[in-house]
Amino acid sequence: MLDRFKVPEEDKVYVPVEKITKVTENILKSSGVSEDGAKNSTSVLIGNDLRGVETHGVSNGLRLYVEKYASGQYNSSPDIKIIRESATTATIDGDNGLGAEIGPLAMDMAIEKAEKYGMGCVVVSNTGHLAGCGYYPLQAVEKDMIGQAMTSGGAGLTVPTWGSEPILGTNPVAWAAPADEMPPFLFDIATTQIASNKIGLALRTGAKILPGWITDKDGEPILEEVDAPQRSGRHGESNYHLLPFGGTRENGSHKGFGLGMVVEIMTNELSGMGPAPVLHHEGSDMFAAYSIDAFTDVKKFKKDMDLLLNKIVDSKPASDYERVVYAGLMESEEYTKRSQEGIPYHKEVIEWFENYCSEIGIDCELR
Amino acid sequence: MLDRFKVPEEDKVYVPVEKITKVTENILKSSGVSEDGAKNSTSVLIGNDLRGVETHGVSNGLRLYVEKYASGQYNSSPDIKIIRESATTATIDGDNGLGAEIGPLAMDMAIEKAEKYGMGCVVVSNTGHLAGCGYYPLQAVEKDMIGQAMTSGGAGLTVPTWGSEPILGTNPVAWAAPADEMPPFLFDIATTQIASNKIGLALRTGAKILPGWITDKDGEPILEEVDAPQRSGRHGESNYHLLPFGGTRENGSHKGFGLGMVVEIMTNELSGMGPAPVLHHEGSDMFAAYSIDAFTDVKKFKKDMDLLLNKIVDSKPASDYERVVYAGLMESEEYTKRSQEGIPYHKEVIEWFENYCSEIGIDCELR
Numbered sequence: 001m002l003d004r005f006k007v008p009e010e011d012k013v014y015v016p017v018e019k020i021t022k023v024t025e026n027i028l029k030s031s032g033v034s035e036d037g038a039k040n041s042t043s044v045l046i047g048n049d050l051r052g053v054e055t056h057g058v059s060n061g062l063r064l065y066v067e068k069y070a071s072g073q074y075n076s077s078p079d080i081k082i083i084r085e086s087a088t089t090a091t092i093d094g095d096n097g098l099g100a101e102i103g104p105l106a107m108d109m110a111i112e113k114a115e116k117y118g119m120g121c122v123v124v125s126n127t128g129h130l131a132g133c134g135y136y137p138l139q140a141v142e143k144d145m146i147g148q149a150m151t152s153g154g155a156g157l158t159v160p161t162w163g164s165e166p167i168l169g170t171n172p173v174a175w176a177a178p179a180d181e182m183p184p185f186l187f188d189i190a191t192t193q194i195a196s197n198k199i200g201l202a203l204r205t206g207a208k209i210l211p212g213w214i215t216d217k218d219g220e221p222i223l224e225e226v227d228a229p230q231r232s233g234r235h236g237e238s239n240y241h242l243l244p245f246g247g248t249r250e251n252g253s254h255k256g257f258g259l260g261m262v263v264e265i266m267t268n269e270l271s272g273m274g275p276a277p278v279l280h281h282e283g284s285d286m287f288a289a290y291s292i293d294a295f296t297d298v299k300k301f302k303k304d305m306d307l308l309l310n311k312i313v314d315s316k317p318a319s320d321y322e323r324v325v326y327a328g329l330m331e332s333e334e335y336t337k338r339s340q341e342g343i344p345y346h347k348e349v350i351e352w353f354e355n356y357c358s359e360i361g362i363d364c365e366l367r
Numbered sequence: 368m369l370d371r372f373k374v375p376e377e378d379k380v381y382v383p384v385e386k387i388t389k390v391t392e393n394i395l396k397s398s399g400v401s402e403d404g405a406k407n408s409t410s411v412l413i414g415n416d417l418r419g420v421e422t423h424g425v426s427n428g429l430r431l432y433v434e435k436y437a438s439g440q441y442n443s444s445p446d447i448k449i450i451r452e453s454a455t456t457a458t459i460d461g462d463n464g465l466g467a468e469i470g471p472l473a474m475d476m477a478i479e480k481a482e483k484y485g486m487g488c489v490v491v492s493n494t495g496h497l498a499g500c501g502y503y504p505l506q507a508v509e510k511d512m513i514g515q516a517m518t519s520g521g522a523g524l525t526v527p528t529w530g531s532e533p534i535l536g537t538n539p540v541a542w543a544a545p546a547d548e549m550p551p552f553l554f555d556i557a558t559t560q561i562a563s564n565k566i567g568l569a570l571r572t573g574a575k576i577l578p579g580w581i582t583d584k585d586g587e588p589i590l591e592e593v594d595a596p597q598r599s600g601r602h603g604e605s606n607y608h609l610l611p612f613g614g615t616r617e618n619g620s621h622k623g624f625g626l627g628m629v630v631e632i633m634t635n636e637l638s639g640m641g642p643a644p645v646l647h648h649e650g651s652d653m654f655a656a657y658s659i660d661a662f663t664d665v666k667k668f669k670k671d672m673d674l675l676l677n678k679i680v681d682s683k684p685a686s687d688y689e690r691v692v693y694a695g696l697m698e699s700e701e702y703t704k705r706s707q708e709g710i711p712y713h714k715e716v717i718e719w720f721e722n723y724c725s726e727i728g729i730d731c732e733l734r
Contacts (some may be wrong), residue, residue: 086485118453272663
C-alpha cells in the first residue's frame with residue numbers, strides 16, 4: 001500500500017491481536033452470527049489487518065456489516081446450500097450471508113476437491129462483502145496448493161476504457177503460491193486504479209488522489225491531483241467514478257478493464273447470478289485451488305519458488321528505492337511485526353468500537 | 368491494438384486466408400514439421416493474423432521459427448510425452464517442439480478433462496514460442512467452456528516495480544468465455560506495458576514508443592516519447608528493458624509485475640522447469656478449461672454474457688471516442704473482415720515469404 005494511505009503515527013492506537021479478535025467476534029455474535037461464522041469472518045478481517053491491508057479489515061468493514069445485519073440486508077444465520085456440484089466444482093447459494101463468513105468454507109471445499117482430483121473451484125452466489133480476496137488463497141498455500149479468489153461485490157463503480165458510464169465494480173482478484181523458506185507469494189489487487197475502500201482511507205488520513213485514478217461525475221478522467229471526494233450516490237449517480245488500472249488507454253487501462261471483466265464473468269456469470277452491471281445485485285465470489293502435487297514434485301516447486309523470489313529480492317533497486325520486493329513479502333513482514341507489536345488502528349476506529357460496544361452493552365477491552 | 372502499430376495503407380498487401388495458410392504450412396513442412404504439426408502451428412499464426420494480432424502472426428514469427436528449426440534450437444519432430452497426470456491435470460514434456468504446435472493439443476487435453484471432471488489444466492515444459500495466448504482459450508469457447516492460457520517465453524526482459532534489472536519475460540495471459548449472439552469475450556494481454564513483438568512492429572511502421580513504456584539500459588524508466596529502439600543483447604545486457612503494465616508504482620506497475628509473476632509460477636514452477644529468470648530457459652506454457660455446465664446452466668450463462676456485453680457496447684463513450692468495446696469484440700470484427708478481404712501484410716513480409724520460398728525451392732502464390 002502506498003504511504004499516503006497509512007494511518008499517521010500520532011493517530012495510531014496499537015491493539016493486540018487477541019483483544020481485537022475477541023471484541024470483533026463478540027460484536028458479530030451480537031448481530032446474531034453463529035460462533036463458527038463469527039470466527040471465520042473475524043479471521044478474515046484480522047488476517048487482512050495483520051498483513052497491513054487495513055482497507056479490508058475491521059476499520060471500514062465491521063460498522064458496515066453490523067448495519068447490514070441490523071437492517072436485514074445481510075442474513076446472520078444463512079442456510080448455505082450447494083445448488084450444483086461436480087467432481088471438481090460446486091456452486092453455492094450463500095443465502096445472503098456475509099462473504100467473509102462463507103468464503104473460508106468455500107475455499108476449504110475447493111481444496112478438498114483439489115486433494116482428490118488435482119483442481120477445485122467453488123463459486124458462491126447470493127452473498128455479502130468478501131472483505132477482499134487476499135485471505136483465501138493463503139488457505140490453499142497452507143496445504144501446498146496454489147490458491148485463487150475473485151469477487152465482484154458492487155457494480156456501477158468503474159468506467160470502461162473509452163467509456164463514460166460506471167459499469168463494473170472494483171472486482172478484485174488474488175493468487176497465492178507457497179515457497180520453502182521465503183514468505184509465500186500473495187498477489188492481491190483491485191482491477192481499478194484504486195480500491196473503493198482506499199478513498200475512505202484517504203478521507204480519514206487526508207491523502208490526495210493522484211492524476212488518472214478517478215473520473216468526474218460525467219466519466220471524464222481527472223488528470224490532476226485532488227482531495228479524496230466524499231461519495232454521494234451510486235449506480236451512475238455518484239459524484240465520481242473509478243478508472244480501471246492503467247488509467248488511460250495509452251497506458252493500458254484496457255488491461256484493468258479486461259481483468260475486471262474476467263472477474264465479473266468468473267463470479268456472476270459462472271455462479272448463475274447474472275451480470276451485476278445489469279441486475280445491480282451485491283455480486284458473488286469464486287475460489288480455486290490447484291494441487292501442486294498433481295503437476296510436479298512439491299519440494300522442488302517450493303525450492304524453485306525460493307530461487308525465483310530470492311532473484312527478485314536480491315536484484316538491484318531503481319535509483320529512488322531501497323529494495324525490490326515481490327507481492328506478499330511486505331505483507332508477510334507486516335504480519336510478523338503486527339503479531340508482536342499489535343495492530344495500529346486509527347484512533348477514530350477505536351472510538352467507534354468503544355461507542356458501539358457500549359451501545360449494545362458488551363465488553364470492549366482494546367487499549 | 369493502438370493505431371500506431373498498424374501497417375500503413377500504402378505498405379499493405381492483402382493476401383487471402385487460404386493462400387497464406389498453404390504457403391505457411393509448406394514452409395513449416397520444409398523445416399521437417401509433420402503434416403498435423405504444421406496444420407496446428409499455422410492455424411495458431413493465421414488465427415492471430417485474422418484477429419488483427421499481427422504481433423503474433425506469421426510476420427514476426429515464421430522467419431524466427433525456420434531459423435530455429437534450421438539451427439536445431441527447435442525440434443521439428445518432437446516426441447511429446449506426459450510426465451505426470453491426474454484426473455484434471457497433466458504435465459507435458461514438449462521435447463523442444465514449437466509451442467504453437469503443441470499448444471492446440473495441450474488445450475484439447477484440458478478440454479477433455481474438463482468434460483469429464485469439470486475442470487482441466489495442462490502445463491507444457493521444454494517448448495518453444497507459443498505465438499501469444501489468444502488462440503487457445505477460443506478452443507475452449509467452441510466447446511462452451513471458459514478457457515485460459517499463459518506462457519513465460521523468454522525471461523530477462525522486464526524490470527520489476529522498484530527494480531532496475533530485467534527479470535521476467537513479457538509473460539502474457541489470456542481468458543475467453545462464450546456468449547450467445549455476441550462475439551465471445553477474449554482478453555489477451557502481455558503483462559508488460561508493451562509486448563516485445565510490438566517494438567519490432569514499431570520499428571517496421573515507424574511508430575513512437577510512449578512515456579513510461581520502457582526503461583534505458585540501466586533500468587531507469589524513459590518518461591518521454593522516443594523512437595522504437597533496435598534491440599541489442601539480452602538477459603540484462605540489452606540497450607533497453609520493458610516495464611510491467613502500469614509503468615510506475617504510483618500508476619500501478621506492481622499489478623503488472625504481480626500478474627507477470629503469476630504467469631511465471633503457473634508455467635515454469637508448476638511444470639517443474641524451474642524459474643526462467645534464474646535458469647534462462649525458453650519458458651513453458653499453461654492451458655486451462657472450465658466446463659460452464661459444471662457450474663451453471665450453459666444457455667443461461669451465454670444469455671447473461673449477451674446482457675453483460677451489450678451493456679458495455681450500448682454505454683456512452685467518453686468525449687473523445689466513438690464507441691465502447693469489450694475485449695474480443697474488435698478482434699472478432701477484424702476476423703470477419705479479414706476472412707472476406709484477405710489479411711493485410713506489410714509488403715516487406717511478403718518479400719520475405721517470396722525470397723524464402725525461392726531459396727528453399729517451393730511455390731509461393733500469395734499475390
